Amino acid sequence: xxxxxxxxxxxxxxxxxxxxxxxxxxxxxxxxxxxxxxxxxxxxxxxxxxxxxxxxxxxxxxxxxxxxxxxxxxxxxxxxxxxxxxxxxxxxxxxxxxxxxxxxxxxxxxxxxxxxxxxxxxxxxxxxxxxxxxxxxxxxxxxxxxxxxxxxxxxxxxxxxxxxxxxxxxxxxxxx
Numbered sequence: 001x002x003x004x005x006x007x008x009x010x011x012x013x014x015x016x017x018x019x020x021x022x023x024x025x026x027x028x029x030x031x032x033x034x035x036x037x038x039x040x041x042x043x044x045x046x047x048x049x050x051x052x053x054x055x056x057x058x059x060x061x062x063x064x065x066x067x068x069x070x071x072x073x074x075x076x077x078x079x080x081x082x083x084x085x086x087x088x089x090x091x092x093x094x095x096x097x098x099x100x101x102x103x104x105x106x107x108x109x110x111x112x113x114x115x116x117x118x119x120x121x122x123x124x125x126x127x128x129x130x131x132x133x134x135x136x137x138x139x140x141x142x143x144x145x146x147x148x149x150x151x152x153x154x155x156x157x158x159x160x161x162x163x164x165x166x167x168x169x170x171x172x173x174x175x176x
Contacts, residue, residue, distance in 0.1 A: 001172050002039035003164075004030055006118050009153075010046045012161035014168070019044075019118055022104050023068065026118035030125040041084060041132045041175055043167060044122040047156040048100065048137035049107075049115045051144070055152040056159035058095035060088045061135035064120040067101045067109040078123045081132030087174035088134055091166040100135055107143055115143050132175060136160075136167065 003016030006026065011018070017033045019026040034042075048059065062085070066076040089097060101109030102120035109115040119135045126133035140156035141148075 001168060002033070002037060002042050003168075004033075004042055004044045004122050006046050009157055010160065012045075012157060012164050014164055019122055022117050023066065023102050023121040024104070027121035027125050030122045031129070034125060034129040034131055039131060041081070041171060042122065042126045042134075043084075043171060044119060044133060044135040045160055045164065045167075046116055046118065046137055047140040047153060047160070049141045049143040049145075050139045051113045051142065053096065053113065053139050055139045055141060056155040057139045058092055058159055058163055059100065059114050059137045059139065060085060060092065060095050060097045061100040061114075061119060061123075061137070062097045063099045064123040064135055065099055065101045065109070065112060066120040066124075067103045067112065075124065076120075078120060078127050080123060080134040083174040084132055084134035084171055087170045088136060088167060091170040092136070092163055095136070095163075100137060109143070114139070134171070136163065138163070
């Protein structure tokens with residue numbers, strides 16, 4: 001199981017791969033690492049903004065949406081591996097299961113209740129490599145909250161740190 005996160009703090013002390021911030025960096029780095037390591041599965045984790053979800057709630061992605069385009073000429077939706085989603089739901093029973101939008105800018109995911117900057121890119125790279133993947137996010141802030149001093153990074157990271165050992169134990173067994 002390969003953990004992928006944008007930043008070191010989102011790995012919560014676990015070994016994993018840093019994909020960088022934003023969809024372009026995340027897609028490129030994830031694709032490279034998948035080709036090199038050929039993992040059995042990917043767990044993408046991080047913090048996220050949300051509409052109407054109080055920090056530090058956990059969200060399991062039911063799908064990843066690429067919100068920076070509406071041309072219809074590119075893939076803009078990818079679904080996680082169903083077995084990984086179900087395993088995550090079992091060990092995180094209070095987590096919501098919702099679509100997670102990806103945008104290269106904060107506030108760029110109109111129409112999505114949960115917003116990150118890398119999820120679609122990581123899950124798309126995994127799909128193209130034939131590697132099952134799932135995204136789990138901890139909510140750190142309201143999407144519309146302009147005062148970053150009010151964002152609850154520490155609480156969200158603590159929620160991720162609490163969830164990761166359970167995910168790392170349950171998800172590999174879901175692939176058998």
